[in-house]
Amino acid sequence: MAKIISYQRPGNLEEALSLISLDKHVPLAGGTLLNTSEDKEPLHFVDLQGLPLKGIERSNGKLTIGSMATLDEIMKNSGCPDSIRLSSRSELPSTLRTLATIGGTVASGDPDSQLIASLLVHDAEVTILNSAGESNVPLQEVLGESDSSGTQLILSINLDTGGDCVMEATGRTPSDTPIVSVTARRCSDGYRMAVTGVASTPVLVDSESPTVSLQPSSDFRGDSEYRMHLVKILASRTLDLLDGEK
């Protein structure tokens, strides 16, 4: 369990931003990751639940998901693309997805997250609030930042809902966190493809040569070579599925 010095629940964005900029103050979303952290460094928790960040809105082919929307809410929201709903469901089991938020998931950058991979192929942008104000940043850039949790708040995730999307994964069991997964989306200007289990975060890859520049680490579930093999196989299958859906 995390070491918690204090708990605060700001009522507005300004207060929240001010608090998280303080030393050893961290934003708390659903808590499924932070509250269970084994990190022994004592921290002040700044709970974001009091902020107006839960809405899910769709307009003009774009979907805006408030960062504090839970995976359960996304899964049950018929306005969300099936790929986002499905990946929200597979991200966590029933007793945790009611707590975990999309903002927390994005902030974690979990390399095995199929939800993040789905967001990537939907051209997700992250609306961020920091001392310079609000800005929209491509999700892959946010994932590439080493640690920005103490300086900015994720307000929402905005994505393109068009196109067809498929997912292929290999795990030890059907509901296991995939060793490798590939999510692909076909849209008007071509394919988007994202892969999990091959880098420090889910990554976008070139659908024609998905393994280029990948250097996955090995672990007990799959060594580097095997993971590369899976990327090739699963990427090919996703394209076949999308082409079959034409």
Add this chain to the structure above:
Amino acid sequence: MQINIELNGQETAVECEAHETLLMVLRREGMSSVRFGSSSGETGASAVLFDGLLASSEVILAAQANGHSVVTLESLNTDSSLHPVQAAFAATGAMQSGYSVGAMILGTLQLLKETPDPTEIEIRDMLSGILDRETAYVKPVAAVQQAAAVLRGEEPEPFRPLILTPMTDGTNPVKVDPNDSPPKASDAIPRLIPSSEVPSTSVVGKPEVKVDAVRLVKGNPAFTADFDIRGLLHAKVLRSPHAHARIVSIDDSEALALSGVYAVIHHENVSRIKYASGGQSYPNPKPHDQVSFDNKVRHVGDRVAAVAAETPEIAEEACSLIKVEYEVLPAVFDELEAGKPDAPVIHDEVDTVDIADRDRNLVHQIFAERGDVDSALKNADRTYEQTFRVHQVQPAPIEPHISTAWLDSDQRLVVRTATQVPFHTRRMLAPLVGMDIKDVRIIKPRIGGGFGAKQEMLIEDIVAHLAIATRKPVQLELTRAEEFYASRTRHPQTLTYRTGVDSEGNLVAQELKLVGNTGPYGTHGYTVQTVAGLRGLSSYNCDNKRFDCDVMYTNIPVPGAYRGYGAPQALFGLEAHMEDIALDLGMDPIEFRRQNWVKVGDEMNIAPHLGEQGTIEEELDEYPKVMSNGIEECVAQGSRAIGWHRRHDESWKSPVDRPHIRRGLGFAFCMHGTSIPFLDMGGCSIKLNDDGSFNMLVGATDLGTGADTVLGQIAAEVLGVPLEDIRVYSSDTDVTPFDTGAYASSTTYISGAAAKKAADVVRKRLKERAAMLLDIEIPCSIELRDRRAWAPDGRSVSLEEIALDSLHLNEQEQIMGTGSHVSPDCPPPFAAQFVEIEIDTETGQIEVTKMIMAVDCGVAINPVTASGQVEGGMLQALGYAHCEEIVLDDKGTMVNPSFGPYRIYRADEMPKTEVFLVQTMEDSGPFGAKAVAEIPKDGVAPAIRNAILNATGVRIDELPFTPERVYRALKGD
């Protein structure tokens, strides 16, 4: 800080600290139904309805809950009746230990509120966050369906077995018609194939609701953690970061100086008394190679020190303040490496004796032979040799190990503990704390699963030492990570079978060479490997058999007992080996086995030579024989249910729309044991109450298996009363009779026989008293049924009248009886295990799509609880075969000590599962019963392995069948 929550509809103000979770606060508020499983929330045992949604309360800070609604199971307990959802969980046998049933019931309430008629997929999704090692989720799904029907106003069908017509005459095989299929029924309903040899009974053989059902479905205090005790201190253990090291120095001064710390114990202030922690009968197998705290550590996670403090957090901080200087030593993890000359010596201390060869880390050499194996192999028409590797897994009960110790007002040591072996624990604990056995009392409340991990005196000595040191009550509850690397696990082994076969396909010789890895301590090292030899060489007739085994010390987390106890390892090798021999001979694999498997009247010719207390070399005058065997009916029922004829159907095996998929079917023949002959003993006492009901005290340990219910049914049958008139209590070493404990598939057979004997005594006296009241000269002519004693002429007297007469009116006496039982027999249950799988040939991913087990367990005293045992056993066996594994890095540190990366099956990914109970009449068992608890662990792994072979032609002789391993095997790597 103060928080305000709406708790079960009541505005509630609660004081809490910033770090405290909602689980901690709820338990402090008396919500005993909300239970700890892991701090990650992965088990779901702590789940509540948080603003109406199912959520694990152990990952919610109490402060986060401020201003929110929280609903726990207690909200349903407004009176003594059951809510329809609670009633459905009780009626369908949907809980075994019931540790997580509160979360399941709350999830059901939420689901049915949103979706009154949910699909099975929706139900399984709801259950996906509540891990269950016991039911395989089969009956919980049925419970939700039944509850939904009731809440929709429908009348559900009574939950009872589906009676099937036998397909065989019980002895001879039949050819199964491919067009024949079994009657359709819910997976949760046991299919019961009756035997004409089994007499009719009133309570035995009936799907009675568990005697502890109400307590469990209401979430009432039942488990060790549920009982408050004033002034409780909390313990934490400082564990070794090294796989092998000497403790050069230890400085506890800073820890002791920390406010709130009451005691720090370690090797410098705890007596060095040798013991072996395995919960086994006296005398515990040697070597006694453990002490409570040693000056040497032998695996990552080994004990270094323990602290008692006011809170778990203070105790943990104190542990971090203990300064330990280690001399790190080389370590060895592989059983084949441990005996090499350059391997480090793990037990170099002088006070551990009875190690076979300490310089080679050889703990035991076990050898037994019948006939002349070498000669038979030499003369065999064909010989086969095959080596298998099996890995280390953890039982993973959802309730971690937990014990509370205190000194009572007479200064006796009392330990309330989650144990399978209360009486062994008392005997083993007393000398460690310098007390007499009479001054130690062990109380076993309900247990949230054990599966062998709790057949160990694992932490009771720690809380006892601390309680004595502080003169205060002390509780220790392991974390989930500790449960993985500092509890007990299944032994890894390397097994080599050599088999000789004659020209007719008969076995003429079979040898099992086994190298067992017992980790750093012996505990169950001797007996598990012995049972592996026994089980690995008992299934098939063969005059020449040999077991040759080395048991090695290594520096892995400690192996011990785990349900199946050596059999799952041995039968994986045996059933794979037999499959391959059959195919090489060009024989049908089942037919080849049938030709060789033991049948009624056959001798179990190596069993007596491989005993728990040692091997026997000389030939015996007489060998035990198989007296009941329903395997032919099991094979017939299982074959039909799985569609065994499809194993050669290429159109089925290679689906045209999924070119990378191959399908396969696999089979394994399973033979297990029932108790340990001449060793396992159970006791029971029964007394009559004023109203004609009975109190029954048993030493047997119900882990959630339904043992209390089954023993109650046996007594009720004898006494002619419904089960509700038997109040069962187990177990407390001060109060209940002795029992060796819950292991070795012994409880129904041994403790059940004890219950029957005790009931027979009471029955005899009831008849005598009834004869007095009815003025009948021949008491034995009286029958007990329907709560009355009936004379041959039709007159009767109620048991209540007998009770009132005997307790208050005439020749007063307490009618009571005791019984104890030990058996010279060990009648084997048999089973046919079938699986259906799909393999992705490009990735190596396997999906097990169906598991069928047809079991001959004699007479199932309660078919619902018996089928639940089979379902849960298959789930664990599936994990063993497919995904679960303890993975160590090169320093011996477990890299996956949590449920996600360790991976146990969830409700939303389970294959279809069906259970067939094939009755046979085992005359040596109570009402014909044999064992059922462990045999479902034996066949899944070899059946999957054989299904892979059927699907792809590839043999994989190492577990588990993870995607990469399968992929590389398919590639030929």
